Amino acid sequence: MRKIIVITDIHLRSAGRDIIGLYPLKQLEKALIHVKKAHPDAEHLILMGDLTHSGHTEEFEMLKAAVKGYPIPITYMLGNHDKRNSFIKTFPKIPLASTGHLQTRIELGNDVLLCLDTLNGPPYPENQHNGILCKDRLDWLNKELDKSINKRVSLFMHHPPHNIGFPGMDKIKLKNSSDLFKIISQHSNICHIFTGHVHRTISGHTNGVGFSIFKSTCHQTPMALDADDSSLSVPEPAAYGIILFDDQSIIAHTEDYEIAIQSSSTSLDAMPD
Ligand SMILES: [Fe+2]
Numbered sequence: 548m549r550k551i552i553v554i555t556d557i558h559l560r561s562a563g564r565d566i567i568g569l570y571p572l573k574q575l576e577k578a579l580i581h582v583k584k585a586h587p588d589a590e591h592l593i594l595m596g597d598l599t600h601s602g603h604t605e606e607f608e609m610l611k612a613a614v615k616g617y618p619i620p621i622t623y624m625l626g627n628h629d630k631r632n633s634f635i636k637t638f639p640k641i642p643l644a645s646t647g648h649l650q651t652r653i654e655l656g657n658d659v660l661l662c663l664d665t666l667n668g669p670p671y672p673e674n675q676h677n678g679i680l681c682k683d684r685l686d687w688l689n690k691e692l693d694k695s696i697n698k699r700v701s702l703f704m705h706h707p708p709h710n711i712g713f714p715g716m717d718k719i720k721l722k723n724s725s726d727l728f729k730i731i732s733q734h735s736n737i738c739h740i741f742t743g744h745v746h747r748t749i750s751g752h753t754n755g756v757g758f759s760i761f762k763s764t765c766h767q768t769p770m771a772l773d774a775d776d777s778s779l780s781v782p783e784p785a786a787y788g789i790i791l792f793d794d795q796s797i798i799a800h801t802e803d804y805e806i807a808i809q810s811s812s813t814s815l816d817a818m819p820d
C-alpha cells in the first residue's frame with residue numbers, strides 16, 4: 548500500500564494570537580511531530596489550504612520555519628483564508644501552474660492526485676469565503692485529465708463542491724460546482740474528492756464519486772445541522788488524514804492524534820468480561 552498524509556486548515560496566526568484559546572502554530576507542531584513519528588513511510592504530505600488565518604506574509608513565514616527540513620515531501624494548497632501573492636512571496640521556489648495558480652499533479656504509481664487552487668481572488672473581497680475554479684483552472688484540470696486516461700484520479704481541493712448539510716458552510720462551498728461536476732461526469736476515472744474547509748470529519752458520495760473531508764489541526768466546527776453561521780468553532784481534538792492506495796481501493800483514515808496521545812492502547816483480550 549502507498550500512503551500519503553493530509554493536514555488541513557492550519558490557520559496560522561502571528562505570534563501570541565490564538566483562535567478560541569488554541570495556538571495554531573503549537574497545534575501544527577503537534578501534528579507534524581505525530582506524523583513524523585507514526586508515518587515515516589508516508590510518501591507525501593499535502594497541506595490542503597487555510598494555511599494561514601489572514602493570508603499575511605508573516606504567517607506564511609511561520610509555516611516555512613515550521614516545516615523546514617521536514618523529511619516528507621510537501622505539496623501546498625490554498626484556502627479562502629490565504630492570499631496567493633503572500634504565499635508566492637514567501638515560497639518563490641514552489642512551482643505554479645502555467646496559469647499562475649497553485650495547482651499540482653502528484654503521481655503515485657497508478658494513481659494521479661490533482662491538487663486544485665479554489666481560492667477566490669485576487670481581489671479578495673471581505674467576508675467572501677466561497678471557492679471558485681475559473682476557466683483557466685478548469686482548463687488546467689482538463690489537460691491533466693487528458694494525460695491521465697489510464698490512471699485512477701483523486702481530486703484534492705480546499706472547498707467542497709457539494710453541500711454537507713450545515714447551511715452556513717453550504718453557502719461558502721465551491722461557487723461554480725456545476726462546472727466541476729460536468730468535468731467529473733466526462734471522466735469515469737475520477738474516483739474520489741478530498742477537501743478541507745469544514746473543520747470536521749465527513750464522508751459521502753456526490754455526482755458519482757466518493758468524498759472525504761478532514762478536521763483542522765486547530766479549531767473544529769460543532770455538530771449543528773441547523774446552523775446558518777459558518778464561523779461557529781469548538782476546541783474539539785484535532786486530526787489529520789491518512790490516505791492509503793492499493794490496487795483495489797482508496798482508503799481514507801482520520802487520525803485523531805490528540806485523543807490518541809491522551810489514551811494508551813489496551814488489548815480487549817486482556818480486559819475482564
Ligand atoms: Fe479553515
Ligand SMILES: [Fe+2]
Pocket residue numbers: 597626627628705743744745
Ligand atoms: Fe476554508
